[in-house]
Amino acid sequence: MQSRLLTLLVAALIVSTNAYARLVVMHGYADYTSALVWIQADAPGVVNVRWRTEHDGRDHSLTLDAKAADDDVVIARLTGLAPGARATYAIEGDGDSRQAPSARNHTGARVLMPQM
Numbered sequence: 001m002q003s004r005l006l007t008l009l010v011a012a013l014i015v016s017t018n019a020y021a022r023l024v025v026m027h028g029y030a031d032y033t034s035a036l037v038w039i040q041a042d043a044p045g046v047v048n049v050r051w052r053t054e055h056d057g058r059d060h061s062l063t064l065d066a067k068a069a070d071d072d073v074v075i076a077r078l079t080g081l082a083p084g085a086r087a088t089y090a091i092e093g094d095g096d097s098r099q100a101p102s103a104r105n106h107t108g109a110r111v112l113m114p115q116m
Contacts, residue, residue: 022096023047028075032083037076039091041066047093049076055085066093 022043028036039047049062064074072094081087091098 022094023091023098025091025098030081033081034077034079035081035087037078037089037091039064039066039074039076039093041072041074041094042096043094044068044072045094047074047076047091049078049089049091051078051087051089053080053082053085053087055082056080 022041024040026038028038030036037049039049041047044066047064047066049064051060052058053060058080060078060080062076064076066072066074076091078087078089089099
């Protein structure tokens with residue numbers, strides 16, 4: 001009975017440790033033409049950020065290096081934004097990817113996460 005319970009506990013631990021997000025993304029300060037995105041990876045490595053601006057249709061990209069010395073945190077500045085225009089973005093790194101729902105920041109700019 002005890003070994004069966006121990007087996008179930010170990011299995012639950014394995015399942016729960018694989019169910020968490022490897023990338024944590026938070027939106028930061030935004031002004032009329034740019035926005036900051038704070039990204040924390042689970043381990044050091046490359047983080048790729050891509051975004052497309054609606055008003056001119058341009059694709060932008062940024063490659064950042066998450067380092068253990070910085071707690072695997074990178075800050076991406078999304079540039080080329082315009083008030084009231086949509087921008088879509090995608091973040092990939094640490095074996096994970098992130099996209100978010102539509103939002104509006106304090107400047108009136110709408111931000112829509114992509115189907116990139």
